[in-house]
Structures are given as structure tokens and as C-alpha cells.
Amino acid sequence: MAFNDIKPVEKIDVYSKKSLNKADDKLRILRKRIKGNRLEKSKTLELRRLEIIRNYLADSLDYIVKSFPSVKDLTEFYRQLISANIGIEELKKSFGALNWARKKIDELFRKYSSIIRKAKDTKNITRARKESQGRIFSVLKQVKKDFEFLESARKTLVNLPVVKSGIFTAAIAGFPxxxxxxxxxxxxxxKPKVAGYAFTTKGIMVGYIEKEIQLLDTPGTLDRVEKMNWIEIQAHLAMKLVADMIVYVFDPTETYSLKKQEMLYKRIKKFGKPVVVFVSKTDIAEEERVDELKEKYDALTDVSELKKRLLESVADKP
Ligand SMILES: Nc1nc2c(ncn2[C@@H]2O[C@H](COP(=O)(O)OP(=O)(O)OP(=O)(O)O)[C@@H](O)[C@H]2O)c(=O)[nH]1
Ligand SMILES: [Mg+2]
Structure with a gap:
């Protein structure tokens, strides 16, 4: 699922102004061509203006709603990510508000088109023009908050990791x-960012082994379920809902104590997925430590071994 093609949602004033400008531009051309007396000309122009404004706003509203993923098509992973950070109900409510505005603008368009058509003099047409615009833009004002909410939702969505479904996935987990x-x-x-300090990875990074395995590099998590921050929630949901397998990385040089790392390992086991343990930094770690981990967890220390194990797991998957 990719959210980065959702276009920015502008402030409502931008849409009002653009609709007026668009109408002005088109009317400038039309004005030179139309025939008839003053009243007839005025009717033709103002009917057209109203139509252009309505069409522009209706298209913009439709476009915003359609450019967002529909809630029912979301995978459970994205549904829960959105639930945690944006709110599914709030999202639905804003789509509802935009649909309401679209209908309302349509109603006003029909009402004032009829008034203009029936007008007996140009004064009434001018009044209908002013009133219709006032009421149409006031409908937009009523959904101002929804426009702002959708724009902030979009900003969150574009930063979500692009995780495929339907492909064997291994999540790489462990302390920071x-x-x-x-x-x-x-x-x-x-080529993920690597640095000698904790919490380098701020979101889930995705990599592939050939086209067979999706790897999720999760941000380092601490051993706590309560009070997870947004980054930890992403890692937690990826392990719980997307991963077919978890690669748990132990650091024997003890940036964090092995005791703590073992506690997190135990918690991750509870997801009920196969867990392969990999010991990192064997080039600088004490050999004894590494051997202990290898023994206790049947851990791997060699990257090509791990790759082999992952590929075997894909083949074994029913
Ligand atoms: N000597 C040695 N250093 C390593 C090895 N693996 C990682 N490092 C170093 O350990 C530090 C952390 O590495 P990262 O890969 O960024 O660790 P991470 O688990 O992704 O960290 P977060 O994203 O913060 O959770 C970096 O300075 C790496 O260069 C290794 O096998 N040997
Ligand atoms: Mg990292």
C-alpha cells in the first residue's frame, strides 16, 4: 500500500478563490461571443459562472475523497496504524463531511440556477450571484476543520512505511x-541509516531478498508494552500483523544488558511466530559471550547462514 501519491489538501480559501478565478477566466472569453439583450446576456453569463464554480468545487471534493485509501481496502496492519495515529472513525467522519458539502453545493447550484433563469431584471441576477456564492462558500467553511484534519492525516500517511502484503516477511527486531x-x-x-547511537531508525525500513522475502528493519524497541510511542507502535504492529518470521538480534557487547535483551526476546516470542536469533558484532564481542548465546538460542552469527535459513523458511511455508 502506498500513500505517497495523495495530493496535499489545501485550505478551503484556496478552493473558493480558485473557483472564482476559473469562472472569471472562462467568462472573459464567453462574454465576447454571446448574443442577446442585456438581460439574456447576463443570465447566460451568470448561469455559466455558477456552473463553473459548482463543477470546480465538486471535482475538488471528489478528488480529495478518492485520493485517500478507502478504509475498507486497508490491510489490518494499516488499519491499526491509522487507528493508533489518525483515527479510523475521524477519517470516515471527514469523508462524510466532504460528501455532505458536495451535495449541499449541488442543491444550491440547482436552486440559484432556477432563480437566475426566472429573473426579470439584471438586479435580481446580481443579487442571486452574490447570495449563491456566499452560501456556497459558507458550506465550505462548515467543513474547514475536516479539510485541515485530512491534510494532517495525509502528512502522517505519506510517512508510513510501504509494506507489501502477500509476500513472505521477516521482521528484524531487537534493542536499539x-x-x-x-x-x-x-x-x-x-541502504538504511546506520549510526553508533540508539534510536537511529525512526520508522520501518523495508528491504528485499530477491523477490521472495520482504525484510522489515524495525526501530529499536525497549522492553515495554505500556506507553509505547509511535515508533514502537509501528514496530510492534509490523511484528504482530505482518511478519511471518522474526529475526531477533542480540548484541553481545551489551550496549544494553543481555538480561534486558533476553526479556524483550521473551516478549517477542509471545507473538507466536518463528524466531531466529542472530548475534551481531561477533568481530568485537567476547567469544565466550557469543558461544553462550549460540548454545542457548541456537543462534546464527553468519549473515549468509541467516539468508539461507530465511530462504528455506519461504520454501517451507504452506
Ligand atoms: N563492530 C561491529 N559493529 C557493528 C556491527 N553491526 C552494527 N555495528 C555498529 O553498531 C552501531 C549500531 O548499528 P545499527 O545497525 O544502526 O543498529 P540498529 O539496531 O539499527 O539501531 P537503531 O536503529 O537505533 O535501533 C553502528 O555504529 C554500527 O556500525 C558488527 O557486526 N560489528
Ligand atoms: Mg536501525
Whole structure:
């Protein structure tokens, strides 16, 4: 699912102004061509103006609603991400408000078209023009908050990771700074940011092994379920809802104590998915430590071994 092609939702004033400008531009050309007496000309022009404004606003409203993913098409992963950060009900409510505005503008268009058509003098036409615009733009004002909400939702959506469904997925998990992103870089062609401090990875990074395996490099999480922040929620949901398998990275050099790392491991086991343990930093770690982990968790230390294990798991998957 990709959300980065959702176009920005502007402020309502932008749409009102654009609709007026568009009408002005088109009427400038039309004005030179139309025939008839003053009243007839005025009717033709103002009917056309109203139609252009209505069409522009209706198209803009439709376009905004359509450019967002429809809630019913979302995978559970995205549904829960959106639930956690934006709100599914709030999103539906705003789409509803935009649809309401579209209908209301249509009604006003029909009402004032009829008034203009029946007008007996140009004064009445001018009054109908002013009144129709006032009421149409006031409908927009009533959904101002919804426009703003959708724009802030869009900003969250475009930053969500692009995670495919229907492909074998392994999530790389572990404490901050243990070497998860380094491992993703070694397993795939992806070039995630790697740095010698905790919380380098701010969102889920995606890489692929051939076209068979999707790898999710999750941000480092601490061992806590309560009070998860947005970054931890993303990692948690990816492991819970997307991963077929979890690669748990242990750092034997103890940036974080092994005891804490083992507690997180136990919690991750509870997702009920197969977990492969990988020990990082074996080039600088104490050999004894590495051996202990290898023994206890049947851990791997070699990237090509891990790759082999992952590919075997794809083949084994029913
Ligand atoms: N010597 C050595 N250093 C490593 C190894 N793997 C990772 N590092 C270093 O450990 C630090 C953290 O690596 P990252 O890959 O950014 O760790 P991370 O787990 O993705 O960290 P967060 O994104 O903050 O959770 C970096 O300075 C890496 O260069 C390794 O196998 N050997
Ligand atoms: Mg990282």
C-alpha cells in the first residue's frame, strides 16, 4: 500500500478563490461571443459562472475523497496504524463531511440556477450571484476543520512505511543500537541509516531478498508494552500483523544488558511466530559471550547462514 501519491489538501480559501478565478477566466472569453439583450446576456453569463464554480468545487471534493485509501481496502496492519495515529472513525467522519458539502453545493447550484433563469431584471441576477456564492462558500467553511484534519492525516500517511502484503516477511527486531539496520544492509540491497547511537531508525525500513522475502528493519524497541510511542507502535504492529518470521538480534557487547535483551526476546516470542536469533558484532564481542548465546538460542552469527535459513523458511511455508 502506498500513500505517497495523495495530493496535499489545501485550505478551503484556496478552493473558493480558485473557483472564482476559473469562472472569471472562462467568462472573459464567453462574454465576447454571446448574443442577446442585456438581460439574456447576463443570465447566460451568470448561469455559466455558477456552473463553473459548482463543477470546480465538486471535482475538488471528489478528488480529495478518492485520493485517500478507502478504509475498507486497508490491510489490518494499516488499519491499526491509522487507528493508533489518525483515527479510523475521524477519517470516515471527514469523508462524510466532504460528501455532505458536495451535495449541499449541488442543491444550491440547482436552486440559484432556477432563480437566475426566472429573473426579470439584471438586479435580481446580481443579487442571486452574490447570495449563491456566499452560501456556497459558507458550506465550505462548515467543513474547514475536516479539510485541515485530512491534510494532517495525509502528512502522517505519506510517512508510513510501504509494506507489501502477500509476500513472505521477516521482521528484524531487537534493542536499539544492536545492529538491526546493519543486518538489513547486509541481507538486502537496501541502504538504511546506520549510526553508533540508539534510536537511529525512526520508522520501518523495508528491504528485499530477491523477490521472495520482504525484510522489515524495525526501530529499536525497549522492553515495554505500556506507553509505547509511535515508533514502537509501528514496530510492534509490523511484528504482530505482518511478519511471518522474526529475526531477533542480540548484541553481545551489551550496549544494553543481555538480561534486558533476553526479556524483550521473551516478549517477542509471545507473538507466536518463528524466531531466529542472530548475534551481531561477533568481530568485537567476547567469544565466550557469543558461544553462550549460540548454545542457548541456537543462534546464527553468519549473515549468509541467516539468508539461507530465511530462504528455506519461504520454501517451507504452506
Ligand atoms: N563492530 C561491529 N559493529 C557493528 C556491527 N553491526 C552494527 N555495528 C555498529 O553498531 C552501531 C549500531 O548499528 P545499527 O545497525 O544502526 O543498529 P540498529 O539496531 O539499527 O539501531 P537503531 O536503529 O537505533 O535501533 C553502528 O555504529 C554500527 O556500525 C558488527 O557486526 N560489528
Ligand atoms: Mg536501525
Amino acid at each position: 543500537n544492536v545492529g538491526k539496520s546493519t543486518l538489513l544492509g547486509k541481507l538486502s540491497k537496501s
